[in-house]
Amino acid sequence: MQISIDHLSMTYPTGKQALQDVTLSLESPSLVGLLGPNGAGKSTLMKLLVAGLLPTSGSIQVDRRPLLQCERELKAKLGYLPQTFGLYEELTVWQFLDYMAALKGIEDSTGAIARAIRDTNLEEKKKCRIRSLSGGQRQRVGIAQAILGDPSFLIFDEPTVGLDPEERINFRNLFSRIAQDKIVLLSTHIIEDVQSVCNQLIVIDKGRILFTGAPARLIQAAQGHVGVFEEADRREEEGFSVTARVNTSCGVSCRVVAVQLPPFAQPVEPTLEDAYMYCVAQGGIR
Numbered sequence: 001m002q003i004s005i006d007h008l009s010m011t012y013p014t015g016k017q018a019l020q021d022v023t024l025s026l027e028s029p030s031l032v033g034l035l036g037p038n039g040a041g042k043s044t045l046m047k048l049l050v051a052g053l054l055p056t057s058g059s060i061q062v063d064r065r066p067l068l069q070c071e072r073e074l075k076a077k078l079g080y081l082p083q084t085f086g087l088y089e090e091l092t093v094w095q096f097l098d099y100m101a102a103l104k105g106i107e108d109s110t111g112a113i114a115r116a117i118r119d120t121n122l123e124e125k126k127k128c129r130i131r132s133l134s135g136g137q138r139q140r141v142g143i144a145q146a147i148l149g150d151p152s153f154l155i156f157d158e159p160t161v162g163l164d165p166e167e168r169i170n171f172r173n174l175f176s177r178i179a180q181d182k183i184v185l186l187s188t189h190i191i192e193d194v195q196s197v198c199n200q201l202i203v204i205d206k207g208r209i210l211f212t213g214a215p216a217r218l219i220q221a222a223q224g225h226v227g228v229f230e231e232a233d234r235r236e237e238e239g240f241s242v243t244a245r246v247n248t249s250c251g252v253s254c255r256v257v258a259v260q261l262p263p264f265a266q267p268v269e270p271t272l273e274d275a276y277m278y279c280v281a282q283g284g285i286r
Contacts, residue, residue, distance in 0.1 A: 001063060001077070001152050001183055002027045003049070008058035010044050010207075018044040020207040022058070026200075028152065031179035033194035033215070034187040035276055036204040042187045043083065045204070046155050049185070050080055076105065079151035083158050085142045089131040093122055093141055096130060097148060106149040116144040119174055121167075135162040143171065147178065154178065155185045160193055172197050191273040203279050210284035215272055221285045222275035227265030228255050240265075243277060257281065 003026040010019040018041045026032060036042050047053045048060065051071045060067040062074050088096055097116060101109035117126050120140040125133060130141065139162045146154060156175070160168045168190075175184055176197045188194060194201065194215070201218060203211040211218055231245065231252040240258030247253075256265050257278050270278070279285050 003153070003183065004061045004064075005049075006059050006061070008045075008048065008060065009056050010041075010048060010053065011056045018207050019048075019055075022204075022207075022209055024202065024209065024212060026183050026185070028183045029179055029181050030200050031175060031184045031186065031198050032200045032202060033198035034185060034202050034204065035189075035191070035194060037280065040205045041207040042204060043157065044207075046080075046082070046157060046185070046187060049155065050075070050078060074153070077152045079146035079148070079154040081142045081146040081156045081159055085145075087130045087138060087141060090129060092127050092129055093117070093133075093144075094126045096141065097144060100145045100148055104149050112149050116148045119147060120144040121170065136164060136167060139163060140167070147174075151182070153183045153185075155187075157187045158189065159186065160188065160190060168193065191271075191276060195272040203276060203285075205280050205283075208284070210282075211279050215275075218275040218279060218285065219270050219272055222257070222270035222278040224267060225259065225261065225278050226255070226257055226270040226274045227261045227267045228253055229262070229265045230254070241277070241281065243274065 005022055005024040008019055008022040011017045022045065034042050044053065048055055051067055051074070062070050067074065088099070091099065094113060097113045098109060101112055106112050117123055120143050122140055122144060125137055130138065133141065139159070143159055146156065160171055163171065172193055175186060178184055186194065186198065198215060201211065201213065201215045202209065230250060231254050240256045240262055242254050242256050244255040245252050257274055259282070261267060
């Protein structure tokens with residue numbers, strides 16, 4: 001599958017411009033991380049990709065066909081977990097997934113439901129009513145309905161919110177396996193999730209694409225712009241952002257991201273989180 005986004009812009013009736021001239025290409029197999037601050041335009045982009053909104057200008061093509069001409073075919077291949085997903089409280093997990101399978105037109109629903117429940121570790125909860133589940137278990141039900149029927153294009157909006165560390169690792173591994181022959185778009189604020197599994201990264205802010213490419217290339221761009229210093233050695237200077245403070249045996253160690261490191265900072269290897277913050281502060285990396 002190939003999805004081409006060409007000069008896409010979206011302005012809401014209120015006048016808010018959510019996306020500005022976005023051009024992207026997504027092609028299977030790939031696991032794509034979508035990063036950006038709150039209000040950056042991530043949710044709008046995802047809604048446009050599933051035809052939940054119509055763009056103000058620009059186009060989306062799926063396998064070289066306009067999205068609106070193949071909307072039904074796309075939705076038959078789509079697994080989608082929005083950030084807020086309504087669950088039917090009175091249904092059991094199995095009943096809910098059976099209902100979703102019917103909506104998707106899945107023929108072997110019993111086998112598909114059993115696989116989704118196994119992959120999301122819900123076997124012990126399959127007969128429980130959704131109202132009795134914890135927040136993390138509900139999130140797993142949301143992921144289960146998204147992967148139901150083996151879709152070829154999956155979009156997850158903050159899928160690991162509410163999951164404990166072990167569950168997050170399990171789902172990162174699941175997303176990685178799924179993406180071996182599919183397009184998986186993962187929108188998250190948890191940089192660790194992106195760093196662990198994504199082979200392509202999109203950074204968006206204020207409706208504009210600031211970076212697209214391999215995570216390693218973003219990290220390389222931040223080389224020489226990340227450093228550490230002891231807080232006791234700090235001098236009053238501007239032009240840098242302290243991103244972390246850590247208590248050590250020598251005092252408080254500060255981590256800084258800057259276009260030009262202050263003279264009292266020792267350069268260190270950037271993390272993906274450092275590189276992301278540098279990209280947003282710079283307004284993009286080419």
